[in-house]
Amino acid sequence: MVGRPCTLHALALLMAGLAIGFAHAGTADAAGPPGQAGIFVEVVAQGLMGGVTGLPELDDLTTVPGYPLTLRGVTPPSLYGKPLQITVTPPQKAEPPDPAEAPAEIPDNDCPVNVLFLGASEILPPTVIDVVADVDGSFEAEFTPETFGNHEVEVRDPAGGPTGEASFEVDDLSDLVEEPDCAKKDNADRHGxxxxxxxxxxxxxxxxxxxxxxxxxxxxxxxxxxxxxxxxxxxxxxxxxxxxxxxxxxxxxxxxxxxxxxxxxxxxxxxxxxxxxxxxxxxxxxxxxxxxxxxxxxxxxxxxxxxxxxxxxxxxxxxxxxxxxxxxxxxxxxxxxxxxxxxxxxxxxxxxxxxxxxxxxxxxxxxxxxxxxxxxxxxxxxxxxxxxxxxxxxxxxxxxxxxxxRMFERYCQTFQGPVTGKMTAEFRQYGNLYWTYTVEIKGEIILRYPKGAKGDAIALTGEIMGNAMSFRSWDNAIPVLFPELAHGTVLKMVRQDPMGLGDIKVLNETRLKDKKVLGQDIPNFNPLTTIIDQGGVMVRAGFTPNFFRVPVRGDLRGDTLRLEVQPAAVDFDDARTKVLVLMLPVLSMRITLQDYALPFKGAQFLMLRAMNDGPAEFTVQRSGTTMTIDRRFDRRKPGDDATGVYGLSIKACNPSC
Known part of the structure; x- marks a missing residue:
């Protein structure tokens, strides 16, 4: 469960891949005089879309000039509460070529004729930021890049002690394609x-x-x-x-x-x-x-x-x-x-x-x-x-x-309405708590049956579908599960819970403002609201984070509707919290990394547990031509090693709530 120790170079790459919003963190390393631990530093930046779509391909799109990013890290104990200097060095490029040397004619193909110089017309000097490490050794500063290219970051003890290094890349958003193949016209499709x-x-x-x-x-x-x-x-x-x-x-x-x-x-x-x-x-x-x-x-x-x-x-x-x-x-x-x-x-x-x-x-x-x-x-x-x-x-x-x-409403009837749920779990070993989490879900239930169906029992089919809205967790896994690793000093812990639909900013804000980079408008591109409102369940399942669709079946007998949860067609039971622990082991001056993942149960498990692991009955309330079912399920399931608390609310109406 606990991974092998890694170098800080590997740590930076792991963090860049695991943490949403870590944009082009590049490399990171820590160094210092012999016998002293170095400073760890990382670069954190939300992508162009501000981490709002739920699609990693878009949220991690790029870091661009004019968008602030965070430089943060942790020092060895010798620098707790001490001043630090952060130096950010932008690309030290040569001057662009003399325009007079450019060809007089533009050739009839897609091949660039000039050496492109993107960014400031002069070399920008390094930026020095003074910070003071907290009593636990952590530090943080904000930096806004002003040009494109690779930026080097160095964190230094002004008194000549430990240092730390990192780098980040500021993208040129105009780089839609690579330089075309001059022998093949219109070869402008690097991104497919x-x-x-x-x-x-x-x-x-x-x-x-x-x-x-x-x-x-x-x-x-x-x-x-x-x-x-x-x-x-x-x-x-x-x-x-x-x-x-x-x-x-x-x-x-x-x-x-x-x-x-x-x-x-x-x-x-x-x-x-x-x-x-x-x-x-x-x-x-x-x-x-x-x-x-x-x-x-x-x-x-x-x-x-x-x-x-x-x-x-x-x-x-x-x-x-x-x-x-x-x-x-x-x-x-x-x-x-x-x-x-x-x-x-x-x-x-x-x-x-x-x-x-x-x-x-x-x-x-x-x-x-x-x-x-x-x-x-x-x-x-x-x-x-x-x-x-x-x-x-x-x-x-x-x-x-x-x-x-003309067809569905003519031939079929439905019970349809909102579903919400919450699951809290606690895990222990030898009585010691080491892992707790809470998952909240939100969606809808739809039960379909033929219009005019008769008989003692009318069969219904349908599903409960929606998304996990949030994942929240805490753990103390290393001291409880792996006490032999717990003797060192924990310098930093990075926890990455899975993304829920409720974590996506654009769904909770009226409108995101367009951005300007180097004076040019960068319009927002967020397809998620259109997907949810227009695309239907088949599209939503592929685009929204931690979607679930749990088939259900039931029967309607007079004023009683009996509902049974089936195995999930789609669920988020593969969701994991990823934890990275930066440690300074006893008798060692080299910072190491322990990494592990902790699993969540899915929506089908939550529903089944809340409904007491079997079919559930609802009383049908009739008012004129409207039928309504409405029930709240609450259950606590204790155990020696694990305890679960489950809540589920289902309301559905025919024809609609």
């Missing part, structure tokens, strides 16, 4: 943006076909025939779109973007916001494509009539989301071009660097980014028209709404 767009198109078509197959399994009715006709129109339109080309026309704008970035370093800065949005889109598209096989499996699984309708509707919601994602970058290009007209872009280039060919290249690239290319040329190049995709998006949304109103 075009490839993901092509795959997203295939993904969407496959889901539409799967939904069509699901409709074939439904009983005959006029509503089914109308839905099949509408879905056939969507299928044919999708095939026509695919016949135009493998990817949307906006991918042509990427080639023009690369050309614009090659004109002058100022153009790289000007395109930073657009590149950042494309990087964010790419992360979401990759997640959507990875989720496709699971969505297809959900759509094609066999089940009862009302479950089939629900699956088909959620499949169309996924199509609506995927099509919306496919057209989104086109709006990014258009929005950017409106705010960055050619005259503004040209004026950003210093007069001494402006050339006729450079000015013409800016204007040509801007036109390409704005219009992508004429429609007929797009078709010839194998790219399909975005406006056509917008129409498909509207068709998918309208069809899902039709199936809800």
């Amino acid at each position: 943006i075009e490839a993901e767009a092509e795959k997203l198109t295939e993904t969407t078509e496959a889901i539409i076909d799967a939904v069509a197959g699901k409709l074939d399994e439904l009983p005959a009715s006029p509503a089914k025939d109308e839905a099949k006709t509408k879905l056939a129109e969507l299928q044919n339109a999708m095939k026509a779109l695919r016949a135009q080309g493998a990817s949307p026309e906006w991918v042509n704008g990427m080639g023009h973007l690369v050309t614009l970035q090659s004109v002058a370093s100022e153009m790289r800065v000007a395109t930073m916001g657009l590149s950042a949005r494309l990087k964010g889109w790419h992360a979401v598209a990759k997640r959507a494509n990875a989720r496709a096989s699971t969505v297809l499996a959900e759509v094609t699984r066999g089940n009862l009539l009302c479950d089939q309708l629900d699956v088909a509707i959620n499949g169309l919601k996924a199509v609506d989301f995927f099509l919306g994602l496919l057209i989104q970058p086109g709006a990014y290009f258009v929005d950017w071009a409106k705010e960055n007209v050619p005259t503004k872009l040209v004026s950003m280039i210093p007069a001494v660097k402006r050339t006729k060919s450079g000015t013409e290249a800016v204007e040509t690239s801007w036109k390409g980014i704005t219009t992508f290319a004429p429609m007929r040329e797009d078709v010839a190049k194998g790219h399909f028209n975005t406006e056509f995709t917008v129409g498909l998006n509207k068709m998918a949304y309208a069809l899902s709404a039709f199936m809800v109103s």
